[in-house]
Amino acid sequence: MKWSLILLAASALWAGDGPRLFYSRAFPGSTPAYLQVTLEKSGDAEYREAADDDQPLTFHVNESDTSEMFGLAEKLEYFKRPLEAPVKVAFMGTKTFRYENGAQKSEVKFNYSEDPSARALQDWCERMAESAEHRIELERAAKYDRLGVVKALILLESALERKRLVGLEQYLPTLDRIANNENFMHTARARAAEIAEAIRKTQP
Numbered sequence: 001m002k003w004s005l006i007l008l009a010a011s012a013l014w015a016g017d018g019p020r021l022f023y024s025r026a027f028p029g030s031t032p033a034y035l036q037v038t039l040e041k042s043g044d045a046e047y048r049e050a051a052d053d054d055q056p057l058t059f060h061v062n063e064s065d066t067s068e069m070f071g072l073a074e075k076l077e078y079f080k081r082p083l084e085a086p087v088k089v090a091f092m093g094t095k096t097f098r099y100e101n102g103a104q105k106s107e108v109k110f111n112y113s114e115d116p117s118a119r120a121l122q123d124w125c126e127r128m129a130e131s132a133e134h135r136i137e138l139e140r141a142a143k144y145d146r147l148g149v150v151k152a153l154i155l156l157e158s159a160l161e162r163k164r165l166v167g168l169e170q171y172l173p174t175l176d177r178i179a180n181n182e183n184f185m186h187t188a189r190a191r192a193a194e195i196a197e198a199i200r201k202t203q204p
Helices: 002-014 063-075 116-144 146-161 168-179 186-202
Strands: 020-026 034-040 044-048 057-060 094-101 104-110
Touching: 020 063, 020 116, 034 063, 034 116, 044 116, 057 116, 057 168, 063 116, 094 116, 116 146, 116 168, 146 168, 146 186, 168 186
Parallel strands: none
Antiparallel strands: 020 034, 020 094, 034 044, 044 057, 094 104
């Protein structure tokens, strides 16, 4: 009963009145074939690889990045106008932007847009998805494939250096666990500690 109440409370929290940004990309044949991210004005975010995924990955986006994304949505008139480019290009997946704020809901779908604000917001959303995917891979390797931990750490570090990661604090629990666990190779422990230190240096 207690857990049911907790789950209901969590569901109510995420089913609030917004404001909320939603982005999805559906591209059959790609990996993943579908992804979606949602961002609350509070900075709380979710990542899913299926629309009906009942165990989304959650993380938090800092205030500055959250404000920038909502600012881009405002420049795009909260998706009340078309974003599809007039030029014919190859199919690169169906993207969806949606804005929700209480009873206010507006949505736009497109394959490719030339609008600078749309492209900037899409890049932010893709970075959120990439960030979640790196965390999933790191946690999977730490749990099931300890020989693959170093590779996951190298990819994470590369993404960090290229500024492709959002919500950096989400990696710290796993990085600290690897760094402090002697069951992992020394190389993995040292690299995890270095990445964790680099992340902490970026925090205010």
